[in-house]
Amino acid sequence: MIKHVVQWITNRFAHKxxxxxxxxxxxxxxxxxxxxxxxxxxxxxxxxxxRLLARQPHYEIFEPVYQDEESDGLYFSCRHxxxxxxxxxxxxxxxxxxxxxxxxxFRHGARLPEACSYELTPQHTFASHMNLQxxxxxxxx
Numbered sequence: 001m002i003k004h005v006v007q008w009i010t011n012r013f014a015h016k017x018x019x020x021x022x023x024x025x026x027x028x029x030x031x032x033x034x035x036x037x038x039x040x041x042x043x044x045x046x047x048x049x050x051r052l053l054a055r056q057p058h059y060e061i062f063e064p065v066y067q068d069e070e071s072d073g074l075y076f077s078c079r080h081x082x083x084x085x086x087x088x089x090x091x092x093x094x095x096x097x098x099x100x101x102x103x104x105x106f107r108h109g110a111r112l113p114e115a116c117s118y119e120l121t122p123q124h125t126f127a128s129h130m131n132l133q134x135x136x137x138x139x140x141x
Contacts, residue, residue, distance in 0.1 A: 019120075019121060019122075020101055020103065020118055020119070020120060021118065021119050021121050022116075022117045022118035022119050023117060023118075024100075024117065024118075025115075025116070025117035026084075026085045026086060027085060027113065027115035027116055027117070028081055028085030029113040029115055029116060030100050030101070030113070030116070031077065031078040031081040031085070031087070031097070032065070032077045032078070032081060033065075033075050033077070033113070034062060034075060034076045034077065034078070035073050035074075035075060035076070035105070035110060036049070036052065036059065036062060036074070036076055036096075038051065038052045042071065042073040042074075043073065043074050043076075044067075044072050044073055044074055045074070046064075049064070049074070058094050059094070059096075061078055061079050061080055061089075061094070062076035062077065062078055062079070063076060063077055063079055064076055065077045078097070080093075101116075101118050106120070
């Protein structure tokens with residue numbers, strides 16, 4: 001139980017202060033190993049999937065491929081990913097695809113796959129930049 005609470009806290013806040021950078025290198029991982037959400041809940045069974053599809057029928061392009069033992073979440077694959085890792089419906093793809101990687105996914109413990117060219121990097125705000133500059137000035141005195 002404590003392990004799950006610690007994992008939840010880590011997942012919830014690990015991405016804070018970070019920004020997603022990069023561009024798609026067409027590795028295809030995001031199209032073949034995808035968690036779907038209904039609100040803030042990960043889809044874990046057929047019943048939840050059917051409820052989601054009743055409200056958002058465009059999600060029928062995803063088919064369940066396996067269930068993760070640790071998180072119990074169902075992983076999906078897109079029916080429109082080609083052998084070359086290119087989307088066959090790119091111009092009409094759903095928002096979930098267009099928004100990848102969405103920062104919300106990190107709240108649920110998702111990680112960017114190793115092959116992915118996107119990165120989660122620290123966000124430098126104006127205040128943090130000024131603090132860094134002031135610290136450099138102090139060190140140079």
